[in-house]
Amino acid sequence: MSELSRVTxxxxxxxNTDPVFGAVVPPIQLSSTYTFSxxxxxxxxxxxxxxxxxxxLLGKAIAELESGYDGLITSSGTGACLVCVEALLPVGGxxxxxxxxxxxxxxxxxxxxxxxHFELRLVDFTDExxxxxxxxxxxxxxxxxxxxxxxxxxxxxxxxxxxxxxxGATVVADNTFATPALLRPxxxxxxxxxxxxxxxxxxxxxxxxxxxVAATQDLHTELSWWANALGVTGSALDSYxxxxxxRTFHLRMAAAQQNAAEIADFLVQQPTVRNxxxxxxxxxxxxxxxxxQQSGYGAIVSFELADExxxxxxxxxxxxxxxxxxxxGVESLVSHPATMTHQAVPEALREAAGITPGLIRxxxxxxxxxxxxxxxxxxxxxV
Ligand SMILES: *Cc1c(COP(=O)(O)O)cnc(C)c1O
Numbered sequence: 001m002s003e004l005s006r007v008t009x010x011x012x013x014x015x016n017t018d019p020v021f022g023a024v025v026p027p028i029q030l031s032s033t034y035t036f037s038x039x040x041x042x043x044x045x046x047x048x049x050x051x052x053x054x055x056x057l058l059g060k061a062i063a064e065l066e067s068g069y070d071g072l073i074t075s076s077g078t079g080a081c082l083v084c085v086e087a088l089l090p091v092g093g094x095x096x097x098x099x100x101x102x103x104x105x106x107x108x109x110x111x112x113x114x115x116x117h118f119e120l121r122l123v124d125f126t127d128e129x130x131x132x133x134x135x136x137x138x139x140x141x142x143x144x145x146x147x148x149x150x151x152x153x154x155x156x157x158x159x160x161x162x163x164x165x166x167x168g169a170t171v172v173a174d175n176t177f178a179t180p181a182l183l184r185p186x187x188x189x190x191x192x193x194x195x196x197x198x199x200x201x202x203x204x205x206x207x208x209x210x211x212x213v214a215a216t217q218d219l220h221t222e223l224s225w226w227a228n229a230l231g232v233t234g235s236a237l238d239s240y241x242x243x244x245x246x247r248t249f250h251l252r253m254a255a256a257q258q259n260a261a262e263i264a265d266f267l268v269q270q271p272t273v274r275n276x277x278x279x280x281x282x283x284x285x286x287x288x289x290x291x292x293q294q295s296g297y298g299a300i301v302s303f304e305l306a307d308e309x310x311x312x313x314x315x316x317x318x319x320x321x322x323x324x325x326x327x328x329g330v331e332s333l334v335s336h337p338a339t340m341t342h343q344a345v346p347e348a349l350r351e352a353a354g355i356t357p358g359l360i361r362x363x364x365x366x367x368x369x370x371x372x373x374x375x376x377x378x379x380x381x382x383v
Pocket of ligand 1: 076077078079102104105145149174176177195196197198199208209210
């Protein structure tokens, strides 16, 4: 049979592989430990912190989607980021990261840099004059996040990865926002992809998990060693549920993305909305690059109201859009980056990244789009 498509692989991960009962859905393995078959005779699994059949199945399924060699599953997306910085940065090395990266990633990087583990340098990866000199200084690790959160700025992964490789840096891409349905950074030259599986891959807002996908066997071995040593590998139950979520990932993504495009068009026409940030809009500064680099524009839409008071009125007026952190679930959410996801980022840095007090971020779900637009209309009427 010819090579299966990505969609088929995600739907079919582990299906009909149970040799005992012929179970169609792979059973969950909750055991923390496994018997040795005899003195000094290990089986495939020894202890579930190190490896677990259910978790490993999910890691392999995500790696297939990302065109990676293999993947490991962590207890959160933040745990995935931690594994990368521990494994891939030498003491005294430099981590080059986006100035507008996910708030929790910034907090981790900044705290470890302040402890003296490495040097953190922040640049704007959408501006060549910002990142080119920083890469010339030979960082050990280059961290990419495209499109960025919450303004959806797109950086040229192939170009940056090539420049980073030329100075011997390792390239990690956080692909949580774009997902492998739209973008596969390893195909563009990244060495490692990290995910908050909490978001689109699981897609049902009912667990917290992460993934680290490596392009090569050597990198996977090193990253897995660290995940086990740090004790941040994911649970079997969360992995089982994530695998279930992954089977409908492409369907959910397509439906949410279609809704997002309609909502972006709606928001552009509203007099109280100042700016709409969605890479699918021709007015978005990254529209051209997003069109070239991605196979879709995703399902996150951000927009700006006049000020914090307007944002507060809006946020208190939606009913279908729940005011909550996170994104990527089947249900639509709304958040206020300045006081929520990016609260840990100092105000000056936040302002520089364009995260104003009037900025609102929508995670568009798979509801009927007419209902979502009605909800946004009535909330905007209160601004
Ligand atoms: C949520 C998120 C993370 C962190 O993942 P958790 O599962 O919440 O720990 C990292 N990067 C991005 C882009 C995210 O959206």
